[in-house]
Amino acid sequence: MTFMEPIVLSVFVAAAASVIVYVSAVSFAFFFIREAIPLKWLWETLFMLPIVLSPTVIGFLLVKLFGRTGVVGTFLYEWFHISPMFTITAAVMAASVVAFPLMYQAAKAGFQAVPESYVEVTKQYTNNPIDVLRYTYIPSARYGLIAGYTLSFARGLGEFGATFMFAGNIPGVTVTMPTAVYTAFEKGEDTTAWIYVTISIVISALFLYVVTYAEKRKHAA
Amino acid sequence: MKKRWAGMLIMMLAVGSGVQAFKGETDESILIVGAAASFNPVLDQLEAAFEAQYPQVDVRFHTGGSGMIARQVEAYAPIDVIMLASKKEADSLEEKGLIQMERADGFLTNRLVVIEPDRSKAHWPAVQKVVMGTPGAVPVGTYAEQVLESMKWDGIRIYAKDASSVLMWVSSGEADAGIVYKTDAMSSNDVRITHVFSSAVHDPIVYNAGIVTESLHPEADVFEAFLSSTEAMRIFERYGFQSGGEEK
Numbered sequence: 001m002t003f004m005e006p007i008v009l010s011v012f013v014a015a016a017a018s019v020i021v022y023v024s025a026v027s028f029a030f031f032f033i034r035e036a037i038p039l040k041w042l043w044e045t046l047f048m049l050p051i052v053l054s055p056t057v058i059g060f061l062l063v064k065l066f067g068r069t070g071v072v073g074t075f076l077y078e079w080f081h082i083s084p085m086f087t088i089t090a091a092v093m094a095a096s097v098v099a100f101p102l103m104y105q106a107a108k109a110g111f112q113a114v115p116e117s118y119v120e121v122t123k124q125y126t127n128n129p130i131d132v133l134r135y136t137y138i139p140s141a142r143y144g145l146i147a148g149y150t151l152s153f154a155r156g157l158g159e160f161g162a163t164f165m166f167a168g169n170i171p172g173v174t175v176t177m178p179t180a181v182y183t184a185f186e187k188g189e190d191t192t193a194w195i196y197v198t199i200s201i202v203i204s205a206l207f208l209y210v211v212t213y214a215e216k217r218k219h220a221a
Numbered sequence: 222m223k224k225r226w227a228g229m230l231i232m233m234l235a236v237g238s239g240v241q242a243f244k245g246e247t248d249e250s251i252l253i254v255g256a257a258a259s260f261n262p263v264l265d266q267l268e269a270a271f272e273a274q275y276p277q278v279d280v281r282f283h284t285g286g287s288g289m290i291a292r293q294v295e296a297y298a299p300i301d302v303i304m305l306a307s308k309k310e311a312d313s314l315e316e317k318g319l320i321q322m323e324r325a326d327g328f329l330t331n332r333l334v335v336i337e338p339d340r341s342k343a344h345w346p347a348v349q350k351v352v353m354g355t356p357g358a359v360p361v362g363t364y365a366e367q368v369l370e371s372m373k374w375d376g377i378r379i380y381a382k383d384a385s386s387v388l389m390w391v392s393s394g395e396a397d398a399g400i401v402y403k404t405d406a407m408s409s410n411d412v413r414i415t416h417v418f419s420s421a422v423h424d425p426i427v428y429n430a431g432i433v434t435e436s437l438h439p440e441a442d443v444f445e446a447f448l449s450s451t452e453a454m455r456i457f458e459r460y461g462f463q464s465g466g467e468e469k
Contacts, residue, residue: 067296086253086283086298168298170253170283183284186385187261188408 006180014156017095029107055161090167095156106148110141143218257306311429320431327427348397404461
């Protein structure tokens with residue numbers, strides 16, 4: 001395993017997950033805030049669960065669902081002959097699940113703060129909900145969305161438990177920075193661990209700075 | 222305007238990498254070996270020695286607890302060869318037809334030892350507290366309990382979650398003594414081995430290797446055979462393992 005691989009893989013996994021999470025969380029938040037959804041409380045509880053659940057619970061469920069003998073996994077394997085377990089796709093899935101609540105929460109809070117009058121103005125020009133989202137909700141909530149996006153990116157970068165169980169710990173394939181720290185510590189290679197720890201702290205601190213900045217702008221706006 | 226371009230660029234990069242990730246499958250030329258964490262110190266040398274002989278094979282070690290690797294094999298994770306520190310797990314995988322073992326009695330063994338910090342005042346067995354793995358949860362703790370029971374030792378037992386934690390407790394001087402595998406003790410510079418237990422007083426500590434039945438990798442059996450070769454044994458012995466079946 002080269003030294004850079006875990007860093008590149010971590011950033012790659014977090015970036016891919018953050019896009020999936022952004023698109024899905026923004027869509028769900030928009031849908032949930034405007035429509036009357038039956039059992040809304042139940043769905044929202046489900047959405048927010050990964051924030052408090054141990055990643056090992058998520059890892060367990062991912063293996064049981066998407067493993068080759070799992071509920072969805074059996075279907076994927078029988079029909080498409082694919083199995084996500086122990087691939088980078090698995091790492092992206094794990095990171096997406098844990099990052100989703102952060103983005104959802106940010107999008108929902110941001111959209112709730114959009115004044116109804118803005119929406120009314122847009123509605124005089126268009127009835128297409130996509131346009132309402134694009135020209136009213138997203139621009140008005142932009143700083144909250146940036147904060148949410150950054151936070152979910154950073155969360156994906158730090159995912160360990162679910163990744164370890166579902167994506168494995170294979171050098172160059174699924175070893176991300178958190179798993180590299182774990183393995184280096186077990187091997188007694190403290191120097192290697194320190195380097196990854198330092199890089200993780202620096203990257204995460206930068207991200208959190210962006211979050212604070214965006215939050216400040218949000219309140220100023 | 223500039224901001225918009227920057228935003229679009231970031232989005233495009235991110236989407237691109239996302240799309241690529243979903244096309245990603247584990248490369249079939251890679252031989253994935255699921256190895257128990259206790260093998261961690263030897264893996265780099267083992268990989269170098271194997272790849273020197275078989276340059277066309279790219280070996281990668283997936284390391285974790287033996288139980289975790291066994292569960293992952295059961296979930297059909299694309300592991301080709303396993304090296305486990307638990308005979309129970311290996312046997313159960315073989316019973317289910319998930320792996321094939323050349324030697325059911327294990328290809329390596331290990332010893333249980335007492336470690337003490339560099340500047341300890343009390344010495345085994347005249348110590349008040351001993352740190353060990355949690356019996357029933359980790360094999361190293363179960364073996365340690367068997368040893369302590371056989372000698373009716375009745376001091377204070379501190380249960381740690383695994384051998385690495387025991388090493389940490391002892392090397393930091395928090396406890397007078399700890400019980401770990403010989404291989405763990407040899408991997409640390411901060412502790413001394415002060416006693417080696419007779420292997421007659423605990424269940425045999427064996428390591429099993431096996432080929433995953435589902436594996437399509439042509440070199441899986443080559444790697445498994447390599448594990449018992451003289452060259453591999455020399456590496457294992459350097460780190461404190463003993464070859465299987467020769468227990469004294």
